[in-house]
Amino acid sequence: MRFRSVRTVLVWALVAAATPAAAATAPAGPRPDCPRLSGNWYGDNRARLQRLIDTRGTCSRPPAGPGSAPWARNAPVAAFDWDNTVTKNDVTDATLAWILRHDRILRPARWKDTSAWLTDDADRALTTGCGTATPVGAPLPTSKGTRCADEILRIRETGRTMSGAPAFVGRWNHRRTVPQYAWVPQLLAGHTLAEVTSYARRARAEALAAPVGATRTVGTHTLPAYVRYYAQQRDLIRTLRRAGFEVYIVSAGSEPVTEVWSRGVGVDARHTIAIRSVLDRRGRMTTRNEGCGGVPATRGEVIPYIDGKRCWVNQEIYGVHGTAAWRRQDPRHRVALAAGDADTDVTFVGDATGAHLVLNRNKGELMCRAYDDADGRWLINPMFLGPLPRRPEPYPCATSAYNAADGGGKPVLRDDGSVVPDQNDSVH
Template sequence: MRYRHVFAWTLVAAATLAAAAPPASAAGHANCPQLSGRWYGDNRAHLQQVIDERGSCAGHGRRSRPVAAFDWDNTVTKNDVTDATLAWALKHDKILRPASWGTTSKWLTDAADTALTAACGTGVPVGAPLPTATNPRCTDEIFEIREDGRTMSGAAAFAGSWNHRRTVPQYAWVPQLFAGHTVAELSSYARTARTGALAAPIGSTQTLGTHTIPAYVRYYDEQRELIHTLQRAGFDVYIVSAGSEPVTEIWSRGVGVDARHTLAIRSVLDRHGRLTTRNQGCGDVPASRGEAIPYIDGKRCWINQEIYGVQGTAAWQRQDRRHRPAIAAGDADTDVTFVGDATGAHLVLNRDKSELMCRAYDDADGRWVINPMFIEPLPRRPDPYPCSTGAFNEPDGAKGPVLRDDGSVVPDRQDTVY
């Protein structure tokens, strides 16, 4: 564990998901492992070409291994493993009562503090487990804030100023909810939740208060096989997630990625080794209460800092080609920056996220690879993506046009891969 101690449903489009023919490039690199699996169109051939060209098996004699970076939730797995862990914790009374809900997040509103206090009560001592398994009101408030950033009455749960390309309070809030637990305890919750989620049937749901959420999680076979193929071809494969790092590490082992290659929100620990409401920083942003997490531009920062050793303000900037992943994969706007940084292939699973899909469908460099989700793919989006007007996530939270590197505006794009 790399923590710094600080005091203080099932729809299968058989025709489109048919396995692609072996890529022609394979003949030129017989030593390179060959990718298999059911991929959309010629996506497998595109990925194989990058493996053939960039992998150490191609005999280029590189001193450093090429990098591949994958988002986790809904990119390597179907459904969110952090939500699966939080759901299990709420059903098993694993959230400890804070002295004040307002201390859990620097952006939590008075309305949210009041709602959580009223719903969860003050009947247990500070630091003791809240009885969320038998108190659906408390569970509802916590999960509504996590899911929608609002209280059950509809009031904003977070307010203030933050860089919307570096953090989102409700993502940072999940590790903060586990403050007071050790890394080992949170890992054990994630491990138990993983067992249940993998055993639950595809399409099954569970109830948290009045919320209905997926009960199952599945590893995508194709992504697991892609990761293994990349590793055999000499790539260093990393996971970069906006989830809690101890949780993500439990899951990443299932695809052969170890803790050292798993980057996610790293909680600062107190002197007793317990999680606090602070997380480690990136670049020129020090440890804080959620100011910078692996989210949109933050994922670039963590990749630059932890993989390539780039420090300070420069970690937020796009690096030269030698210091960027060859392949990067994601499914949401939170992944758009680091996926766009890839020099060989930008792999996107279509989850109807506007900024990412505008970049992918624009395909400015001809290297964007779009695939429907492998389990329960979404139907076609009926209207175009608003690329020219409101798909870009501005740092201040506003929406703007998506721009190419040369400053030109990406036109609105139709959804065609689904």
């Protein structure tokens, strides 16, 4: 069990007592029929999550009346990243692999039309690899065209072509987007949401049926063939909902794909937030996605990524629009619990007022904040399936772990401006 100082324990207790929801709690303790968490968690994480459920949920307060939004009816909110937080392995990647194996990418007139930042090198690599024999708008034979599938997968994975040339160049805010994440729904331009949903369903069925640890070859790439829901996260979401929490998914994947998977934990489309493609007049996806925080629809400039996740939480859950959506809100307009596994989640997970749940995948900025535990509310858990070994060297929190908007690395700072010291990896 991870050692916690007396200061941290006292901070946790004081914060719980000081929150508006806890302060208004009259009962001495939760009712015996209150929903309870089960399953194996690291250290005291399950007990601490249960305490949050007991103090913020309906067990410690009378059910609120209906309202137009969670904050309007005082309903507590929990928000989860999806890939590698609720599931083991990435469901967007699993769907893309299925799409490539079944020839569902429609040939664009120009590959550079798929992204505002795609380089000439990437355009040439894709044109050469995928060929020009297929008519524009027709399905590319990626199941047999190894070079085409390879270029698409390598660009998605690394942002580089098979030859190692940069696939994206230009200026973008690195705390609001990453081009290869935005590129996946852009590759699906020309399809309807119903079509993409059907592809995701078939990919999901295959991934759940594949044995744990199974791989498959797409092009010449070896990819995970399986995805699993984490039983502990599924139970946590179920328990939160039974306790009166509104549970949302906030993902940097394609929204129709994420919606297929989120239904498996009882979260509907209205509570699933991901990259939302703009549709054309025929109802087909385009290379543009909806905007947030006063930024209009663009070709990928703003997606639910790092600070973009905060923006979408504020806008879609709490009704905060314009530039204010980029800022941390008051406690009444913030989630009680947030969970994530990567730097893309660090901002919205840090905004939670009750608990910041982190699955340790050795991601620098997120783990710096989690191990620093400045407010005593960070819960670190190894991955429930195939946990990573201990990171041998400390996280470079004091120098370069923060993902700066210009793409560089900077020191991670606390809210008071002090620098987070380098942190050792101890939960694995």
